[in-house]
Amino acid sequence: MKRFLTSLIAVLAITNLEAQQQTPKLVVCITVDQLRGDYIEYFYNTFGDRGFKRLLNEGLVYKNIRFEFSNVDQASAFATLFTGTNPCFHGITGDSIYDFEKDKELPCLYDPAFLGNYTHDNYSPKNLISSTIGDELKIASNGRSDVYSIAPDANSAILSAGHAANGAFWLDNYNGKWATTTYYKNVPWYVDRFNNGNESLESRIESMVWEPSLPLKQYSAFPYLMDDLPFKYSYNPKYKDCYFNFKSSPYINKEITRLTKQFLEFGGFGSRSCPDLLSVTFYAGNYNGTKNKEYTREIQDIYIQLDKDLEQLLDAVDKKVGLVNTLIVLSGTGYYENEVTYSEGLSLGGGDFYPKRCVALLNMYLMAIHGQQNWVKGYHDGQIFFNRKAIEDAKLDLGVIQRQAAEFVLEFSGVQHVTTDRELRSGDWNEGTANFRNGTHHLGRGDLIIELQPGWTIANGDEKGKKNTSVVRNNAVITPLIFMGNGLKPAHIYREVKATEVAPTVTHVLRIRPPNACNQLPLSELLNY
Template sequence: MRLLFLACLCFSVIFQTNGQNKNIPPQRPKLVVGIVVDQMRIDYLYRYWNKFENNGFKKLVNEGAFYKNAHLNYIFTQTGCGHATIFTGAEPSVHGIVSNYWYLRSKKQKLYCCEDKNVTPVGSDTKKGNRSPVNMLASTVGDELRVSTLMKGKVIGVSLKDRAAILPAGHTANAAYWYDSDSGNMITSSHYMKQLPKWVLDFNAKKLADVYLDRLWTPLLPIEQYTESLPDSNKFEYGFGNGQSVFPYDLAFISKKDKTSRNYEVLMDTPFGNTLTKDFAIATIMNEELGKDDIPDMLTVSFSSTDYMGHRYNPYSVEMEDVYLRLDKEIAHLIEFIETEVGKENVVIFLTADHGSSQHPDYMKSIKYPQGKFNPSYSMTLLKSYLNAVYGQGEWVMEYIDGQIYLNHNLIEDSKLSLKEVQEKTADFMIQFNGIANAMSAYSMVNTPFSDGIFKFMQNSFNQERSGDVFINLRPGWVEESSIYMVNHNTPYSYDTNVPLIFYGWKIPRQTVYQKVNITSIAPSISFMLNISTPNGCTSNILTNLFN
């Protein structure tokens, strides 16, 4: 009897020990999931807090490390720049993604940040597949993970936007998948593979884009409960551009081109674009068996619909509140799936944003808030006339792109003029325009050491090979005029730079951090968790609070 008792006791101890070991975090996480919410202002987190469920944003904040004062540290806050910065740990001046587009003087044309004519589409026959990370000059966390594991660790990027899938995953990624708005399918390019895996073909065969576009988009809650927003019917929204900017939205009708074809771009401007992204992220984890062995894997997931909608609607619109309440549920579903499949102790999840956004200038004007609109076309016309008057007739200005003025270097050289002089005269002329707070020449950015402030932000965005000759910065609250955007970003002000930053899972301590940090610290921190080298262009330190 005594022997039987001892045997049962030993079995009980062994069983309890094995059960406990299952919840002990490994030396390094088995899976890293980097979530980026495109154009997420940090105040959205606070504004909608009481309506979020417990297992989405609230779970990340309450059980993770929440950095309330995380910022971008450069001026041109755009999608390409933001995603590259988050995952390289470097500023645009180093990683080279200085804007979504920049100007190639040698070819006299714009270049898209992920454009690559040397690759071909996979899963599509449109130019939307001629994409790769070839224009990014630095490595990402994913690249370093691949190198350190002898290419055994898997790295995959997922998003509706190609740049939001490609740039985070890096150069050596197993795959990056993005949305083809011509077909409603997820596609990739020959940079990664020759043909889509069977599981991606099966996913596309479900025609989920059609399923979501056959819906009537109505508010998640009764309309009277959207107390954090303006009335649904207001004049500060663009909507779908067809005169409709109030609920309900008949997506089947709005997306209908004709009797036989559909405009799949519509999905991107609805909360269901985020749903499709989450569905594909879950399918990726399942079919690629991410986090299933001791070799770490990485998945990057960028939710883009918040950006597409953010440009069309006022940040105080019912539609924006609705997309975040729905995104909260998508994130809750994704977390639940990951914890079930991989285990909370085995995964690090971090969530941040690539940039914030402005307020709607017309709305802010109605409440007497400082704001304004800058007309770049008008200012460039006057600038060209001025330079013609000073230096004679000529094509002195080659291009203007999102706050950057590109001058004609060949003409300036042929005219035996000083490039510095023409740059400085251009900057001095531009500062006279109403709404422009700062104008700086490339010469000044190269030769003047700034330590902080707006001018340092300009330098962090400046790459000598790719950037313009003159940078302009608008006053706080000002945006460039646009026929399609109601709201924009691309400034160094807090409404654009202050973004959420949350780490969750594995050995992450539960805490709220108030000190100011830069998003360039994300990549080295993840690298330290994985015991790998930091990305080769990384300029920042780790977030030491995560390792206390």
């Protein structure tokens, strides 16, 4: 009898462990671009019970994700979340790169080798030099798993899909169709249907009017609103920026949800012998028409309506696959864009930094030392690039010139710190410059990396006519991370986690290898999952 009870207890323990460690049939990665945890808190009372509140009540919630590099943007954030490593390894350091030979800024994923499908843009994941969660799932399943992504923009779509995905779809800025690249070979019939006829956004967009979804008195999260007037925006495809503006309104999330539900209905997700992966990107940033304002009803309404879209998505997954069979992963991107200009008379002690002027003076300084030559190519995204061929032809030491230039630029008003490419390559960096090392890749890095003091304005023009100005801020953005479904018990974890820990945690639950450049362990709360 004693032996029987011992065996029964062992069987029950193993059965319980297997139930807890069941591999999900489907992973849905929900990434909300520019999501702010503080806004979720501020707007909490306006949410329903089955969107944000459901995720917070039923999920394993981490309060904040930390990105280990400066100047986080859409491309670098998505690449980091889905590869489990920083830009120094995955190679995506920002939304754009600069071709100084052609004097032209290019998208970071630009690839003329592949045509656009429903778009004139040319993209591929070629410049992403690490594998992603989806790539490893494809390898493990020998191609049997389906991997798709749906997003407002090409960067988020392609980087969350990876190299081996079945498809990646985004909304084109010019025609409003669901676009992709011929790099991916599969366009499901229901995507074609959405791009044509009565299903197309073009045929419906003129009937869409964005107005407050709640009475004005309920938009009370910010005590800094300047007027009591409601907002009202409409969209006409005859105007150039129609779809561009549309993509920063709550309607983009509704379109994302609409197409995602079609994938769930007709794509067979969760019905295969191997798990599938569906990456969905929502938008929670400022509306394009209000980026010069810090506090608006528009941003609160974006969150209120996003809450409803999350509810619809969770319900659709539960109905088709079952949340018990699905791992939901929700995260933000660790940055927030605005273009706030301060009222006249408000002085915060900063000033204007003119990159073009800095480059011109630096070039004159180097000419005075090393002779008449264009030693500096230009400035892009906080970095100064040298004419390395001229330096090589003159048989000069690149490291010496970088150091001379760094000392010169450090004397400019507003410059907090300057580090050199040679220092980062040689390992001569410390905790203060670790962000520069993590956030850049040695193959495309500038010769000087410049950090400005907070409050200074980067003026990408000249003194007579400043254009494209941006104010430097170094505020941390609270970015929650939530795992829900597939037998996970609800909990709130108050420690900070790294963005590079997300991918190895997901692959651990899937029982596959982490992406090939990832050297992080899964989050400890899911190690025994």
